[in-house]
Amino acid sequence: MSKKINYSYIGIAFIVLVFGVIFIPKIIDRIGNDDIIRDESRSKDVSTASDKESNKSDLSYLMINDQAKKVPEFSFTNQDGETINNEDYLGKVYVVEFFFTTCPTICPIMNRNLVEVQEEFKDFENFGVASFTITPDIDTPEVLKAYAENYGITNPNWHLMTGEESAIYKLANEGFNLYTAKDESVEGGFEHSGNFALIDKEGFIRSRKDDFGNPIIFYNGLIPESLGVDEDGIPQEITILKEDIEKLLKE
Incomplete structure (x- = not known):
């Protein structure tokens, strides 16, 4: 056994x-x-x-009540007649502006500067621009299309958008804190910010800090990069906008 x-x-x-x-x-x-x-x-x-x-860069978040401010929901019609909303920009780094096609003052400067930025990042499929018109009754998709062609806007992620006026003004003043208002006393009949907002791939408003450690929040879009400084000695910010776009694209 x-x-x-x-x-x-x-x-x-x-x-x-x-x-x-x-x-x-x-x-x-x-x-x-x-x-x-x-x-x-x-x-x-x-x-x-x-x-x-x-991979996070040193760019700051815009903090409101201790919360990082994110792009609010929006849905408008672009120059091609397509419906574009905030989710279409997720995964992309993009610049935001408010403008109108008949603007006789600052808008042409802003959009020429943005076309220069467009050319800098023409090889990046995840870079875009969101341009919201503040005169939607005038700026139909057809008008926006002609405007885009006139300025040489070719980036497929650059949407010039129109829609309900009250929704656009709320988005500008509350969503991005970029001042926009009707004003018969000024040339063109409207006042609006000449600043650009920079948005990261997750939809947060981002910017670099100033010399005192505070976020600059927005980028001055009114002075061409080639000019350097304006007549008041204010330096152009297109260069730093390009630098910060590059940082966010690497995140």
Whole structure:
């Protein structure tokens, strides 16, 4: 009886030995090639999140009540008659402006500056511009299309949008804090900010900090880069806008 038991143990030990000789080298080989560690381990998600965080630039968020301000929901019609909303810009870095096609003063300067920015990032599919007209009764999709062609707007992610006037003004004044108003006393009949807002891939308003450590929030769009400074000695900000777009594209 004891001899049979011993033979059983010997048989089991032999099977274990054969298994080890055949399969353990294969397991070690898979580990060495990262087949198990990288593809079958939950650590993949952790490392991805860490890598994403490490790619964050030094650009600040616009904080309102201790919350990073995100682009509000919007939905308008672009120059091609397509409906464009805020989700169409997710995953893209983009610049926001408010303008109107019959503007006789600052809008032509702003859009020539933006076309220059467009050319700087023409090879980036995840860069865009959002231009909202403040005279939607005049700026139909057809009018916006002609305006885009006249200024050389070619980026497929540059949407010139029109829609309900009250929604556009609310988006400007509350959504982006970019002042917009009707004013019969000024040339063109409207007042609006000459600043640009910069938005990251997740839809947050971002900017660099000033010399005192405070976010500049917006970028002056009224002085051409080639001019350097205006007649009042105010420096152009198109250069720093380009630099900060590049930073966000790398995030």
